[in-house]
Amino acid sequence: VLGHISLLTPDQIARARDLGLVTTTHTNRYVWRTGARTLEQVGAAAENTISPLANMKKAGVPFALATDNVPVSMFYPIWQAVATWHRGGQVRFSAYNGTSWSTPLPFGSGSFPEVAVSSGQPAIVLYGASAGLKAVRRVGSGWASSTIDTGPYFEYGVAMDSGGRAAAVWSVSGQVRATIHEGGSWLANTVLANNASSGGPQVAMNDSGVAFAAWCGPNNRMWGSRRVTPGACEAPSSSATDCCINPALDTPG
Numbered sequence: 001v002l003g004h005i006s007l008l009t010p011d012q013i014a015r016a017r018d019l020g021l022v023t024t025t026h027t028n029r030y031v032w033r034t035g036a037r038t039l040e041q042v043g044a045a046a047e048n049t050i051s052p053l054a055n056m057k058k059a060g061v062p063f064a065l066a067t068d069n070v071p072v073s074m075f076y077p078i079w080q081a082v083a084t085w086h087r088g089g090q091v092r093f094s095a096y097n098g099t100s101w102s103t104p105l106p107f108g109s110g111s112f113p114e115v116a117v118s119s120g121q122p123a124i125v126l127y128g129a130s131a132g133l134k135a136v137r138r139v140g141s142g143w144a145s146s147t148i149d150t151g152p153y154f155e156y157g158v159a160m161d162s163g164g165r166a167a168a169v170w171s172v173s174g175q176v177r178a179t180i181h182e183g184g185s186w187l188a189n190t191v192l193a194n195n196a197s198s199g200g201p202q203v204a205m206n207d208s209g210v211a212f213a214a215w216c217g218p219n220n221r222m223w224g225s226r227r228v229t230p231g232a233c234e235a236p237s238s239s240a241t242d243c244c245i246n247p248a249l250d251t252p253g
Contacts, residue, residue: 004068006030007042007049013059023063027051027080028070034154036111037128041152053081091127093136093143107136107145116160124166124181126158133170137181146186148179159205165229167211169203176201176215178225178233190233192225193217204249214247222247 002016004026016023030038030051038050048055056063065077091113092104113127123138132150135158136143149172156170166181169192176193179186192213201215209229217223220242227233 004029004066005051005063007038007046008052008056009046009049010055013052013056013061016056017059017061021061023056023061024066025051025053025063025077025081026066026068027077028067031080032076034112037154040111040128040130051080091125091129093123093125095123105143107134107143110134114156114158116158116166118160118164119162122160122164122166124158124160124168126156126168128153128156133168133172135168135181135186137166148186149177149189155200157202159203159211161205161209162207163209165205165209167203167205167213167227169201169213169215171201171215176213176217176223178203178211178213178227180211180227180229182209182229192233193223193236200247202247202249204251206251210251212249212251214249216247 002021002023005023006026035050039047042049053063065074065081067074067077089109089111091107091110093107094101094104107125108129110127110129113125115123115125117123125136127134132147133153133156134145135148136145148168149170151172153170153172156168158166158168160166167178169176169178174194175191177189178192179189193215195218201213203211203213205211211227212224214222214224217238222239223236225233225236
């Protein structure tokens, strides 16, 4: 059985057929959650390699729809298997001043933005673009853009403390990586884990600048790491049980 297929080329589909493989899908992730982002990475010429159910059916490769319990309902994979759409486009930013929203400010082509703000009114927007994982930070009345990773990134998160320090975490090439923004620049990327089997990294910061990151790793356990300013990220540790699905983090302040 070949499980949780994401990208399959025509040659790989032919080999799966010749080997007599049965496949399971994960369209909740590879179509709905990251389909537009993956399309940016592989290009329009390879769009038919993303969860290619029609090509697999035509080649005679049997497959079963699956949910991975995120969510458990089979309605979503059925819907994703018969409908196509693109959620990418232009990333824009708008701020609420207590009365109204500002005119949307375009950052450029991209998708799936994440945003973090602090009480001092700084803001950071993290989003996926064809050039890599982009971070746009508010500086005074303007914005400064940085590419923090050019690898084939997937899920990511960003957080900020009350002093304007920020932390970003993302999964790429089976790794979980992180970086910190302080002193006016992004620090060098840190590899938190080389075995992010499920990924889904999330990050949170408290008002003292302590950053916490969590992700799903080997044996379906939740793994985490902490960084206390101005030190380095601590060695990750794992939960005792194997029940990690889409971790979430928060701090008391």
